[in-house]
Amino acid sequence: xxxxFNHQLRQVILLAVIVLLGILLFSTLFIFLPxxxxxxxxxxxxxxxxFALTNKRKWNRGLTSLLFILSFxxxxxxxxxxxxxxxxxxxxxxxNNQEEGIKTLEIFSKKIETFTGMELFTPANAxxxxxxxxxYLPSFLNSTVNIxxxxxxxxxxxxxxxxxxxxxxxxxxxxxxxxxQNVQKLAIETETMIRANAxxxxxxxxxxxxxxAIGYLIxxxxxxxxxxxxxxxxxxxxxxxxxxxxxxxxxxxxxxNQNISATGLMLYSIIVTGNVDYLSRLGLLKKIxxxxxxxxxxxxxxxxxxFGFIGLIFGxxxxxxxxxxxxxxxxxxxSRKPTSTxxx
Numbered sequence: 001x002x003x004x005f006n007h008q009l010r011q012v013i014l015l016a017v018i019v020l021l022g023i024l025l026f027s028t029l030f031i032f033l034p035x036x037x038x039x040x041x042x043x044x045x046x047x048x049x050x051f052a053l054t055n056k057r058k059w060n061r062g063l064t065s066l067l068f069i070l071s072f073x074x075x076x077x078x079x080x081x082x083x084x085x086x087x088x089x090x091x092x093x094x095x096n097n098q099e100e101g102i103k104t105l106e107i108f109s110k111k112i113e114t115f116t117g118m119e120l121f122t123p124a125n126a127x128x129x130x131x132x133x134x135x136y137l138p139s140f141l142n143s144t145v146n147i148x149x150x151x152x153x154x155x156x157x158x159x160x161x162x163x164x165x166x167x168x169x170x171x172x173x174x175x176x177x178x179x180x181q182n183v184q185k186l187a188i189e190t191e192t193m194i195r196a197n198a199x200x201x202x203x204x205x206x207x208x209x210x211x212x213a214i215g216y217l218i219x220x221x222x223x224x225x226x227x228x229x230x231x232x233x234x235x236x237x238x239x240x241x242x243x244x245x246x247x248x249x250x251x252x253x254x255x256x257n258q259n260i261s262a263t264g265l266m267l268y269s270i271i272v273t274g275n276v277d278y279l280s281r282l283g284l285l286k287k288i289x290x291x292x293x294x295x296x297x298x299x300x301x302x303x304x305x306x307f308g309f310i311g312l313i314f315g316x317x318x319x320x321x322x323x324x325x326x327x328x329x330x331x332x333x334x335s336r337k338p339t340s341t342x343x344x
Contacts, residue, residue: 035151039156044191050165193317193320205232209228242269300316
């Protein structure tokens with residue numbers, strides 16, 4: 001009896017030490033979590049191609065890993081380069097012309113006050129709003145260092161995930177305390193959700209950016225291609241992402257007396273662009289990975305809160321894990337009927 005107690009005590013102490021070390025490591029490396037999750041995402045998306053090239057065609061593992069990493073560097077670098085090239089002049093213009101932004105808000109506020117009797121912006125809070133936006137931009141741009149660090153870590157981890165992928169998968173399958181079929185369920189759910197979100201969300205952004213650009217063109221907005229591109233990028237954030245673009249544009253159009261065009265763009269953005277976001281986000285993700293719409297919506301909310309940008313992919317995965325683990329728990333424990341040792 002004493003030996004059993006000592007064994008259980010050692011087990012509890014060891015588990016406590018493991019949990020404490022895990023918490024310490026997680027809290028320390030939390031800033032690099034986007035890079036870690038990004039490497040896992042790319043590995044899951046490319047593992048079949050990589051294994052086909054290295055196992056069937058006998059390509060060199062290290063060189064193939066470097067080829068995959070180089071391909072993703074190019075895929076990431078090109079959009080980022082053109083984004084900076086297109087958007088940076090507008091940011092510079094805003095930084096250098098704060099008075100114009102304040103004046104625009106004041107004119108728009110006066111128009112709204114004429115129709116509704118409600119004053120949206122006083123000269124004081126209009127100036128405060130513009131200054132807050134301008135003060136936020138440098139901090140946003142300064143986060144580039146953090147982004148670059150996460151990108152470097154992502155590709156560093158991706159190299160080892162690709163080279164040692166089979167070994168890592170076998171190790172995870174061995175240490176997860178579940179039946180083999182339930183471990184397989186987790187693996188399938190992970191691949192399905194990551195594939196649905198990592199492939200589906202960029203497609204949604206592309207579709208929404210195109211529809212938004214068409215609206216900007218129809219209602220005579222200058223630089224409609226630029227604003228369509230920005231709308232597509234911000235469409236990563238559901239519900240409010242596109243509003244960050246079209247609401248200020250509508251305000252500006254009202255301030256320069258383009259009332260009919262501004263009203264048309266506002267209605268178009270609410271009815272067309274907004275519904276394209278809703279229908280494509282829920283419909284396309286469900287088609288790619290049979291993802292339930294509620295999983296998508298609540299997953300994005302949870303993911304953005306926990307992980308930031310990469311949470312758009314891993315938030316829905318957490319919701320799916322929760323539901324799958326309930327099923328696994330029922331299969332592992334609740335479905336087992338206890339055998340009675342008492343005879344009546």
